[in-house]
Amino acid sequence: MNAKRAEPVDKRRLILDAAIRVFAREGFHRCRVSDIAKEANVAYGLVYHYFRSKDEVLNTIFSERWELLVEMIGDTEKQDLPVRDKLYAIASFIIDSYQYDPELMKVIIVEVTRAANTFGSHHLAEITQAYDGIARIVADGQEDGTLRDDISATFASLCFYGAIEQLLSAWIFEGLGKSTQDFEQAKDMVVETICAGLQAERAVAGDATGA
Amino acid sequence: MNAKRAEPVDKRRLILDAAIRVFAREGFHRCRVSDIAKEANVAYGLVYHYFRSKDEVLNTIFSERWELLVEMIGDTEKQDLPVRDKLYAIASFIIDSYQYDPELMKVIIVEVTRAANTFGSHHLAEITQAYDGIARIVADGQEDGTLRDDISATFASLCFYGAIEQLLSAWIFEGLGKSTQDFEQAKDMVVETICAGLQAERAVAGDATGA
DNA sequence: ATTCGTGTTGACTCGCGAGTCAATCGTGAC
DNA sequence: GTCACGATTGACTCGCGAGTCAACACGAAT
Numbered sequence: 001m002n003a004k005r006a007e008p009v010d011k012r013r014l015i016l017d018a019a020i021r022v023f024a025r026e027g028f029h030r031c032r033v034s035d036i037a038k039e040a041n042v043a044y045g046l047v048y049h050y051f052r053s054k055d056e057v058l059n060t061i062f063s064e065r066w067e068l069l070v071e072m073i074g075d076t077e078k079q080d081l082p083v084r085d086k087l088y089a090i091a092s093f094i095i096d097s098y099q100y101d102p103e104l105m106k107v108i109i110v111e112v113t114r115a116a117n118t119f120g121s122h123h124l125a126e127i128t129q130a131y132d133g134i135a136r137i138v139a140d141g142q143e144d145g146t147l148r149d150d151i152s153a154t155f156a157s158l159c160f161y162g163a164i165e166q167l168l169s170a171w172i173f174e175g176l177g178k179s180t181q182d183f184e185q186a187k188d189m190v191v192e193t194i195c196a197g198l199q200a201e202r203a204v205a206g207d208a209t210g211a
Numbered sequence: 212m213n214a215k216r217a218e219p220v221d222k223r224r225l226i227l228d229a230a231i232r233v234f235a236r237e238g239f240h241r242c243r244v245s246d247i248a249k250e251a252n253v254a255y256g257l258v259y260h261y262f263r264s265k266d267e268v269l270n271t272i273f274s275e276r277w278e279l280l281v282e283m284i285g286d287t288e289k290q291d292l293p294v295r296d297k298l299y300a301i302a303s304f305i306i307d308s309y310q311y312d313p314e315l316m317k318v319i320i321v322e323v324t325r326a327a328n329t330f331g332s333h334h335l336a337e338i339t340q341a342y343d344g345i346a347r348i349v350a351d352g353q354e355d356g357t358l359r360d361d362i363s364a365t366f367a368s369l370c371f372y373g374a375i376e377q378l379l380s381a382w383i384f385e386g387l388g389k390s391t392q393d394f395e396q397a398k399d400m401v402v403e404t405i406c407a408g409l410q411a412e413r414a415v416a417g418d419a420t421g422a
Numbered sequence: 423a424t425t426c427g428t429g430t431t432g433a434c435t436c437g438c439g440a441g442t443c444a445a446t447c448g449t450g451a452c
Numbered sequence: 453g454t455c456a457c458g459a460t461t462g463a464c465t466c467g468c469g470a471g472t473c474a475a476c477a478c479g480a481a482t
Contacts, residue, residue: 011429027328029240032469043431048471114325116384117238124384151400158381159374159404166373167366173327173335176365189362193370197408222459243439254461259441 012050014040016064019057024103028058028111028119058119062112065104066126069093073133083141088191090134091164098168099183106172109165131157138198147198160194223261225251227275230268235314239269239322239330269330273323276315277337280304284344294352299402301345302375309379310394317383320376342368349409358409371405 018040022031033054037044051057072093076086098105112119113127120127134157141147147156167186170176229251233242244265248255262268283304287297309316323330324338331338346368352358358367378397381387 029329033471034469037432045432045472046430049429054470110326110328114327114380115321116325116380117321118240120384128385151404154387155378155397155400156404158377159401162373162375162377162380163370164373166369166376169325169327169373170369173331174339186366189366190370193362193367193408194404195408196410197404197406199407244441245439248462256442256462257460260459265440 011040011042011046015042015047015050016057016061018042020061020103020107023058023061023107023111028054028107055119058107058111059122061104062108062119062123063126065097065108066112066123066130069097070126070129070133073130073137077133077137077140083137083144083146084191084195086137087134087160087195088187090137091160091187091190094164094168095183095187098171099178099180102172105168109168110172113165114169131161134160141198147195151198156194156198160190163190163194222251222253222257226253226258226261227268227272229253231272231315231318234269234272234318234322239265239318266330269318269322270333272315273319273330273334274337276308276319277323277334277341280308281337281340281344284341284348288344288348288351294348294355294357295402295406297348298345298371298406299398301348302371302398302401305375305379306394306398309382310389310391313383316379320379321383324376325380342372345371352409358406362409367405367409371401374401374405 015036019036022035022039025031026035033047034044036057037047040047047054047057051060073090076089079086081089112123114120116124131154135153138147138156138160139153142149142153167176167190171178176182226247230247233246233250236242237246244258245255247268248258251258258265258268262271284301287300290297292300323334325331327335342365346364349358349367349371350364353360353364378387378401382389387393
């Protein structure tokens with residue numbers, strides 16, 4: 001704990017970054033630990049010096065980043081802004097994350113968030129924190145009358161987050177445009193779609209409320 | 212090809228149904244082929260009599276069901292209904308599918324649709340067909356003036372589908388309510404949220420269009 | 423110089439589980 | 453009766469890959 005100095009290269013970090021690339025390229029289940037070691041230019045055994053298991057590597061990658069998202073949502077929640085701007089900030093954060101480091105976000109979404117059977121279940125609590133934060137923001141908007149309150153906040157947050165994640169998936173796997181402009185438009189469109197749908201004081205369209 | 216009779220039990224079907232249960236319970240990667248055989252009360256080797264590999268079992272399960280969804284969307288597209296009703300029909304179909312056979316839907320979503328690194332990539336074409344169908348429905352709505360056309364149809368379809376899938380995920384992994392009423396409300400809420408957001412002739416809220 | 427400890431190495435073990443295959447069963451045809 | 457052939461069985465093979473471990477490198481402390 002005291003012997004740690006500024007090392008020339010932090011091998012642990014090297015391994016994590018290599019793992020992100022390998023997981024993104026080949027998928028967690030398909031790649032071998034030796035692939036990670038090779039990618040990091042490091043001996044096989046060193047991976048097990050820093051991490052207890054292959055799983056722990058992925059868990060670390062995920063938690064490290066997801067924590068930032070949860071914090072960011074928490075901070076946004078506290079700020080005094082219109083709901084719409086808060087949601088815009090969140091959409092921005094996630095989409096920017098993807099634009100800045102697509103491989104990392106691919107791993108997080110594909111191998112954890114959307115792999116709820118495998119790793120997702122270990123991180124359910126963390127994942128849910130994000131949804132809950134968004135839900136609280138929506139709830140605030142409902143209380144101050146900005147948003148309609150006949151749609152549950154939990155529900156709205158799932159729609160909002162689900163829409164964003166689906167967009168990322170489309171960027172990852174289909175050929176959705178990836179220019180800066182595309183990303184900026186995307187932010188506006190998700191927020192616009194969801195916020196407009198949730199906005200208060202509008203003429204309700206028809207007969208939808210009955211079962 | 213000609214010797215086939217109405218057998219007392221269709222073992223192939225038995226294996227598929229058992230596989231759905233096992234995949235849903237343990238996940239594709241975690242379960243063993245022997246688990247499937249055991250669940251189906253069938254010898255290990257018989258699985259390989261009917262399927263070339265473990266993968267093929269999952270692929271069959273997925274394609275069999277996804278085809279129905281794609282057909283359903285195609286049919287809906289052709290009908291002469293307001294966009295809103297069309298989208299409602301699709302949301303209903305998916306949510307009803309889950310309500311009727313949660314294990315099957317869990318497998319489809321968790322192991323294929325959202326496992327785009329693994330199986331999803333093999334089925335990308337099929338999956339995309341569904342999105343495209345929804346996008347065409349939205350595009351129709353834009354042409355007849357029901358829906359605003361400043362949000363791309365492709366985009367809107369991703370939001371719509373993503374929101375629904377996120378709801379299913381929440382049912383699968385979190386404790387979202389599962390009464391019939393919950394499911395019915397869910398349908399209304401997704402459609403309402405997304406459709407209202409996409410509806411034409413509304414006052415646009417603010418300043419969001421700039422970067 | 424030697425002792426320690428942390429970082430680093432990579433060959434090796436070892437269990438698991440997908441896929442194979444030779445044998446057996448059941449039954450329809452002749 | 454027996455032949456043929458698909459359905460069915462389950463013990464066995466075999467490769468893969470996660471995780472282990474004994475050895476080595478190197479700097480710091482004494």
